[in-house]
Amino acid sequence: MLTPEDLLFLTAVQSALLTLEAGKMSIVGCSVDRHVTISVPFSLSGKWMVPRLHKLTRIRPDLDLRVDATDHLVDFDRDPVHLAIRYCEHPPDNLHSVLLFADTVFPVCSPNLMAKFEGHLDPDQVVKPILLHDKMADYTWYDWIKSVGLNNQPTVGGHKFSHTGNALDAAIASQGIALGRLALVADDLAMGR
Structure with missing residues (x-):
């Protein structure tokens, strides 16, 4: 892992190398x-x-x-x-x-929706509100339900979105619970959305 100082140095070195490359290109025409x-x-x-x-x-x-x-x-x-x-x-x-980056997937919802559950949702409670689906087929609500041992759940319904970002925006708007991919939800989590 690079330290913050290493990252600053890396940026400076990359910039210097790009400057050298541009200079070389101008010399050779x-x-x-x-x-x-x-x-x-x-x-x-x-x-x-x-x-x-x-x-x-x-x-x-x-x-x-x-x-x-x-x-x-x-x-x-x-x-x-x-x-x-x-x-x-x-x-x-x-x-x-x-x-x-590695892909980490987990349920996400807005603080307003979470407040209705007094700040804590057990796995069996997650499937009770509206589930928000996207077209990513590698990991779906069915996979998540199976991974937490809720194999006897009925067919998973809910709203379906063509893009993950739209499902996440619906979750932010308290429309239900989405499967969040860490790279896509990190900023929203950090901002408390």
């Missing part, structure tokens, strides 16, 4: 392409990436970043995209991949 297009799923774009863009801007103020918020898979041979962020258990062998 090549232009530096300052435009980068990144494809990122809709929910991850709004809940994780956009709130952190200021960090990239601080490191690379000259960068012309283009964010393509879409859930469609990228074809690097045809699509005008330089980078893509996607959830996958097994990245394709023909692509270079970097793990950004």
